[in-house]
Amino acid sequence: MVNTTIKTTKSQEIFAAAQSLMPGGVNSPVRAFKSVGGQPIVFDRVKGAYIWDVDGNEYIDYVGTWGPAICGHTNPEVIAALHSALEKGTSFGAPSVLENVLAEMVIDAVPSIEMVRFVNSGTEACMAVLRLMRAFTKRDKIIKFEGCYHGHADMFLVKAGSGVATLGLPDSPGVPKSVTSDTLTAPFNDLEAVKVLFEQNRDQIAGVILEPVVGNAGFVTPDAGFLEGLRELTHEHGALLVFDEVMTGFRISYGGAQEKFGVTPDLTTLGKIIGGGLPVGAYGGRRDIMSMVAPAGPMYQAGTLSGNPLAMTAGIKTLELLQKPGTYDYLEQITKKLADGLLQVARETGHDACGGNISGMFGMFFTSGPVHNYEDAKASDTAKFGRFHRGMLEHGIYLAPSQFEAGFTSIAHTPEDIERTLQAALYVMSTL
Numbered sequence: 001m002v003n004t005t006i007k008t009t010k011s012q013e014i015f016a017a018a019q020s021l022m023p024g025g026v027n028s029p030v031r032a033f034k035s036v037g038g039q040p041i042v043f044d045r046v047k048g049a050y051i052w053d054v055d056g057n058e059y060i061d062y063v064g065t066w067g068p069a070i071c072g073h074t075n076p077e078v079i080a081a082l083h084s085a086l087e088k089g090t091s092f093g094a095p096s097v098l099e100n101v102l103a104e105m106v107i108d109a110v111p112s113i114e115m116v117r118f119v120n121s122g123t124e125a126c127m128a129v130l131r132l133m134r135a136f137t138k139r140d141k142i143i144k145f146e147g148c149y150h151g152h153a154d155m156f157l158v159k160a161g162s163g164v165a166t167l168g169l170p171d172s173p174g175v176p177k178s179v180t181s182d183t184l185t186a187p188f189n190d191l192e193a194v195k196v197l198f199e200q201n202r203d204q205i206a207g208v209i210l211e212p213v214v215g216n217a218g219f220v221t222p223d224a225g226f227l228e229g230l231r232e233l234t235h236e237h238g239a240l241l242v243f244d245e246v247m248t249g250f251r252i253s254y255g256g257a258q259e260k261f262g263v264t265p266d267l268t269t270l271g272k273i274i275g276g277g278l279p280v281g282a283y284g285g286r287r288d289i290m291s292m293v294a295p296a297g298p299m300y301q302a303g304t305l306s307g308n309p310l311a312m313t314a315g316i317k318t319l320e321l322l323q324k325p326g327t328y329d330y331l332e333q334i335t336k337k338l339a340d341g342l343l344q345v346a347r348e349t350g351h352d353a354c355g356g357n358i359s360g361m362f363g364m365f366f367t368s369g370p371v372h373n374y375e376d377a378k379a380s381d382t383a384k385f386g387r388f389h390r391g392m393l394e395h396g397i398y399l400a401p402s403q404f405e406a407g408f409t410s411i412a413h414t415p416e417d418i419e420r421t422l423q424a425a426l427y428v429m430s431t432l
Contacts, residue, residue: 005394006055006057006393006394006396007055007056007057008039008041008053008055008057009055010053010054010055011039011040011041011042011053011055012039014042014054015039015040015042026040030400030401030405031401033401035382035385035386035401035402035403035404036386036389036401036402037386037387037390040401041055041057041059041393042054044056046061046065046069046073046074047072047073047074048072048073048074048410048412049072049073049412049413049414049417050073051073051398057396058396059393059397059398060396060397060398060417060420060421061073061398062397062398062399062407062408062409062421063399063400063407063408064408064409064410065277066272066400066408067215067246067247067251067272067408068272068273068275068277068318069277069410069412070250070251070273070318070322070331070360070410071322071410071411071412072410072411072412072413073277073410073412075276075317075412077317077320077321078276078277078314078317078318078321081313081314081316081317082313084313085098085309085310085313086310088309090308090309090310091304091309091310092307092308092309093304093305095307096309096312098307098309098312098313098316099118099307099312101312102118102274102312102315102319103116105319106270106274106282106284107284109250109254109255109256109259109319110245110249110255110256110258110259110268110270110284111255111259111264112243112258112264112265112266112267112268112284112285112286113268113284113285114284114286114287115284115285115287115290115291116282116283116290117283117284117293117301118280118282118306118307118311119280119281119282119283119303120279120280120281120303120306120308120311121271121279121280121281122150122151122244122246122269122270122271122272122281123150123151123152123281124151124281124303125151125246125269125270125281125282125283126150126151126156126209126244126246126283127151127153128283128293128301129209129242129267129269129283130142130155130156130209131299131301132267132283132290132293132299132301133206133207133209133240133242133267134206135292135297135298135299136206136240136289136292137206137207137238137239137240139203139204139205139206139239140182140204140206141183141184141201141204141205141206142155142184142205142206142207142209143184143185143186143194143197143207143208143209144156144158144184144185144208144209144210145185145186145187145188145210145214145373145374146186146187146217146374146375147188147214147216147217147220147373147404148188148209148210148211148214148216148217149211149216150209150211150244150269152172154175154176154180155179155180155182155183156183157172157175157180158183158185184201184205187373187374187375188210188214188222188372188373188374189220189222189226189372189373190373191226191229191230191233194208194229194233195233198233198236198239202237203238205237205239206239206240207234207239207242207266207267208233208234208239208240208241208242209242209243209244210230210243210244211245211247211248212244212245212248212256212261212263213247213248213257213358213361214374214406215247215248215361215363215405215406216247216404216405216406217373217374218355218363218371218377218380218403218406219355219356219357219361219362219363219364219406219407220363220371220372220373220374220377221356221358223372227257227261228263230263231263231264231265234266240265240266240267240289241265241267242265242266242267242268242269242285243256243257243258243267243268243269244268244269245257245258245268245269245270246269246270246271246281247361247406248361249268249270249271249272249273249274250270250273250318250319250322251272251359251360252358252360252361253359254322254323254328256270260358260359265285266285266286266289267283267284267285267286267289268283268285269281269282269283270282270283270284273315273319273322274315274318274319275311275314276311276313276314276315276317276318277314277318278308278310278311278315279311280308280311280315321411327411328359328360330411331359331360331409331410331411332357332358332359332360334414334418335357335359335360335361335362335409336357337415337418338357338362338409338421339355339356339357339362339363339364341418341421341422341425342355342364342422342425343355343364345422345425345426346366346429348426349426349429349430349432351366351432352366352367352368352369352381353365353366353368353369354367354368354369354370354371355369355371360408360410361406361407361408361409362407362408362409363405363406363407365377365380365403366380366381366382366385366388366403367379367380367381377403377404380403382403384432385403387432388428388429388432389401391424391427391428391431392421392424392428395424395427395428396420396424397421397424397425
């Protein structure tokens with residue numbers, strides 16, 4: 001068993017200094033370890049499935065820079081492609097053939113996408129797709145689901161999950177009520193609640209947006225018939241269906257959740273994997289809808305760094321690697337072994353737990369479950385998760401520092417990594 005005492009002197013010093021330089025010492029809230037206690041470790045370098053912090057400690061990584069590192073950190077082929085791209089320039093602010101190549105790959109892979117627009121983050125993609133929904137339907141209201149996170153734009157910070165859930169903030173100061181008055185919410189997996197919202201707001205709802213597999217309230221899968229029901233309801237009411245596949249896109253299958261579940265939305269948002277670890281986002285969908293976007297149409301959206309050649313290069317190479325035969329079979333194999341193993345360890349050590357995986361995405365809640373939505377997820381023992389997280393960290397296992405975040409594996413993870421993780425979990429859960 002790995003030594004359970006880790007030295008974090010340098011991490012503590014750096015984080016202490018950071019708190020006077022940046023709000024909370026971080027540039028994204030969940031990184032601050034607020035919900036798990038203690039201070040975050042400060043990264044020095046990453047490689048494959050592993051992290052090294054500034055104190056020299058090594059960890060098996062199940063965050064994968066929150067999803068993009070599906071081929072492993074600093075994949076040699078991705079790095080080589082980036083070195084070549086760097087020689088040509090870091091930013092163009094003008095068309096390049098790389099945009100065409102990645103666009104064709106995305107269009108070929110994702111069932112709903114006939115045209116695509118690249119942006120710089122998942123938040124930006126969701127902001128743009130909301131404007132597009134409204135422009136196309138000439139309606140203002142949208143439906144989102146409690147615990148689904150679509151970035152930090154004002155109109156989406158209503159019963160959001162992820163960092164908002166982690167910090168216990170139901171909404172955010174600075175968001176005017178007027179901005180969120182057209183945002184309607186329903187519990188995830190509750191078709192009846194969606195039907196009621198459509199009935200109460202006839203001919204006013206532009207569309208429904210959701211994470212088809214929730215990753216920002218923990219790992220929550222759609223019930224049988226839920227996605228199909230949303231597809232039928234939106235058709236019936238002349239509204240658009242939008243899948244936020246920033247997490248699930250190219251992760252739970254090459255064509256994302258829509259390929260996995262056989263339900264095709266009207267529009268899709270993407271991010272993370274399609275940039276191979278560099279800042280990226282995208283939105284796309286039916287040609288008639290996307291033709292509304294400027295300069296083809298009147299709905300304006302722009303970005304200086306959109307289509308950045310480095311992000312396009314890393315995305316192209318990452319998708320090429322994911323096309324290799326057996327990639328997703330391997331991801332399913334190792335991730336299922338991890339998810340099932342964690343639940344078995346919990347049972348053996350007397351803890352209530354539930355969870356699971358789809359391909360390289362997984363989660364576990366400290367509650368007997370089942371977890372169908374955010375309300376169910378909130379029944380989890382978050383204090384116990386905090387102790388579990390710290391124990392795993394001391395045993396060289398880096399998990400997402402929140403009960404309300406999904407975990408991610410990569411093709412760089414080995415069966416030995418999974419076994420070592422489960423051995424650590426057995427020890428830690430035995431001490432909780």
